[in-house]
Amino acid sequence: MRKSNIKHICFDLGGTLVRENPEFVKVHNELRYKTYAKVINKPITDKLKIEYEELYKKYGTNSAIFSSLDLPSDYWQNHFNTLDRDKVYYYDPDIYKTVVALQHFFSLSIFTTIKTEAAYKTLEIGKLDSKYFQFIISGDDVKHRKPSLEGYYKVIEKTHLKSEEILYVGDRVNADIIPAKKTGMKTCLVWKKSVEADYCIEKFSELLKIINNPL
Known part of the structure; x- marks a missing residue:
């Protein structure tokens, strides 16, 4: 599958790996x-x-x-x-299938601003097993939450990779995309479009196309 120089994919959690209900x-x-x-x-x-x-x-x-x-x-x-x-988030099978496919070819991780216990409960809503991810950095693991760069640099440190070899996937421009780009990571914005992101997708499985054909 791998045709780009991306070696690791890090995800935001709430609003990204689990969808938000209309309410x-x-x-x-x-x-x-x-x-x-x-x-x-x-x-x-x-x-x-x-x-x-x-x-x-x-x-x-x-x-x-x-x-x-x-x-x-x-x-x-x-x-x-x-x-x-359970009332504000819901399971999206397209997200689940995409993550399952990706974890066979890439190391994956999560960097979220929410607390550790809440992060694992949120993963359960998305039916995502924590074993799919090399590590999970929660808001409890950093002194300063997003949009601070602290957590993003921690991701780079844990992967032992160059920042440009990491793709960060999130749903918020100011909290996810801009700070990740400041550290040198590649970025992908989900559900909407912005010139700030390297890639923008409206369906999660489109991430597979980006990895296969980054241009």
């Missing part, structure tokens, strides 16, 4: 605004929502926003973990 955005936003409102001790208003979205544009992730408010790096993830994952 995810609504439930997720409600939690974001509620958590922020509690921290700054203000009611949830349209003005507060706009304020939060401006912060999101600036910092790139929810975890980074709350860290900027001098809260622990896992503050947001502790709140995010209160969501019922």
Whole structure:
């Protein structure tokens, strides 16, 4: 299968290896605004929502926003973990089949900002066995969560490869694609398109074509 110089594929988890249900955005936003409102001790208003979205544009992730408010790096993830994952994520057979195919030819890994226990529970929703992955780096394994480059450099260190020999696959431009590119990794954005990514796919199995024909 291997025709490119890619030797290792690292995946984001939530929103990438497991799909988000249509109601995810609504439930997720409600939690974001509620958590922020509690921290700054203000009611949830349209003005507060706009304020939060401006912060999101600036910092790139929810975890980074709350860290900027001098809260622990896992503050947001502790709140995010209160969501019922079975209701916000769902199994996608195309993802499952693609990962199973890839693990026969490439070493695979996961770098996610969510906590370790939650990561394994999320994998179960996608019916993905952790044995498919050489290693899993969770938010508990880094001091600074995405979009910090810390975790991406940790991926490079663990693989003992050149950064350009690693493909990072994620669903968020600011949290996944841009920081991965800064470390020299190749990048693939799923479900949408962006000029920031080296590759963009709308169906997960298209990843097999990229690996076979990187041009």
